[in-house]
């Protein structure tokens with residue numbers, strides 16, 4: 001795992017001291033709210049409905065046990081005992097006091113964490129495939145490149161005041177688990193015909209008010225050229241991106257208005273100039289960072305007899321969890337375990353301090369001290385010896401964390417919505433809770449199969465509703481919450497934006513409407529056909545007919 | 552009848568507060584000073600702005616209240632959520648009751 005060098009250390013501690021001073025000046029009245037607001041946002045601190053919210057960066061979703069324990073400490077000491085994993089693989093705390101933020105940030109800095117680049121019009125926390133370094137289908141670990149991008153972008157003077165926030169994701173696997181195509185820039189590690197490893201670069205994806213799927217502007221970029229190429233994209237964007245209208249300021253609008261080919265040409269022209277004077281990272285520095293992402297010391301003998309089959313046969317509940325939440329690892333004898341944070345009737349992505357500590361202990365015992373946060377608001381133990389899975393599962397179960405629903409209808413992505421967020425037009429959490437309660441029966445969920453249901457509390461789409469197989473958008477109409485359904489969205493390699501199915505539903509009717517969609521699918525599916533494939537075959541009409549039949 | 556009160560977030564901890572009859576700020580809406588006319592509402596906001604200057608609260612605004620002689624409650628559901636907190640409040644604190 002990446003460890004700070006002296007420069008990072010000094011920088012983060014300096015920022016804490018600087019913010020301590022800024023908070024003191026705000027409290028003494030020396031700084032007005034208008035003056036202070038951009039400063040607090042640069043440190044991840046928002047003012048929400050009920051309190052301040054602090055968003056802590058988890059670079060590319062990777063955490064150590066020590067860091068997780070610190071997050072538990074923060075939850076207990078400074079919040080109400082829990083935190084919320086976000087769709088950018090970060091964690092946020094909802095009940096923070098301004099007066100305590102400097103101490104909180106100092107505690108975080110002790111474990112090399114901070115809240116920088118989690119807000120504002122800068123390059124945000126770079127996200128990655130949450131199975132990075134572990135996935136069986138991976139060409140190369142993307143986190144090396146995420147870290148290089150992080151270092152390049154953190155202090156880059158040109159990129160601190162972009163027209164809007166800017167999101168980058170990197171994946172090194174064949175299967176896109178990082179939602180690359182709904183990012184401003186998606187970077188896919190790939191091989192060219194000669195077998196060399198490089199990057200496919202996609203630009204202009206995004207969600208929000210104007211959802212768009214990113215377009216590939218370069219099929220293959222040699223490895224050594226990544227930063228100069230990214231810099232060229234950012235420069236073109238910085239010159240042309242609209243600052244006069246925040247709704248049009250994202251690079252996706254530029255791609256849409258100019259066309260991907262025209263943008264690609266401009267980027268290439270810029271790149272020819274940028275490359276000349278550009279100092280790419282020296283190889284020695286790349287190698288230095290790469291060492292931090294070296295595979296852990298796997299036991300070559302782990303593959304022999306794991307005892308897994310015996311445990312599976314003996315315990316059907318364990319068997320179900322294994323089937324649903326455990327994935328193939330690149331190393332024989334190991335597996336990847338997903339810890340679902342979607343308990344029945346719970347708040348998607350919420351985890352309390354005791355659970356954080358339990359997960360930290362388990363990561364230490366079973367996963368080489370490593371864990372991950374996913375953009376689907378779950379956690380992952382990336383390197384578990386197959387022979388340890390049963391013991392791991394039993395421990396998870398004791399902490400209410402062995403929920404076998406990953407990828408099923410109750411594995412809902414939901415933003416905080418109006419329960420916390422000051423921008424919300426409706427609540428999303430109670431809807432998620434009601435849906436997970438309605439589909440409580442795991443056997444029923446399993447029968448429904450792979451289904452992504454995503455909920456946002458406003459058009460900003462933090463809950464990724466546009467790319468849910470079933471998406472729900474909370475809106476307000478005449479002082480009442482109502483919910484619009486979209487169908488057919490997806491965030492994987494075949495990314496698509498969901499289509500609005502018809503008029504919105506009331507808070508009372510939305511769960512029933514979701515059930516109608518699911519029942520329609522169950523009635524019309526062919527054997528073994530997942531929801532998203534059935535939708536592709538059937539289109540919107542049969543769902544629409546059933547949903548609005550009574551109207 | 553419709554009344555206005557002023558709400559804001561307290562600077563130090565961001566908590567939801569209401570301007571009170573004695574010109575202080577309270578977490579309890581019951582203590583809120585209400586205004587029945589445009590002029591009174593403008594006065595409320597002017598007092599609130601002074602509290603902003605003094606570094607006590609942030610971003611004050613008027614909240615419309617229904618006052619039918621019985622329940623004294625915000626008209627808009629957003630304000631009811633601000634008042635009662637999240638419905639699923641998990642800290643054992645103020646249960647939100649039905650907000651919808």
Ligand code: SF4
Pocket residue numbers: 415416417418421422423424425456457458459460461462463
């Ligand atoms: S989608 Fe809207 S309501 Fe949900 S977290 Fe984002 S801004 Fe807030």
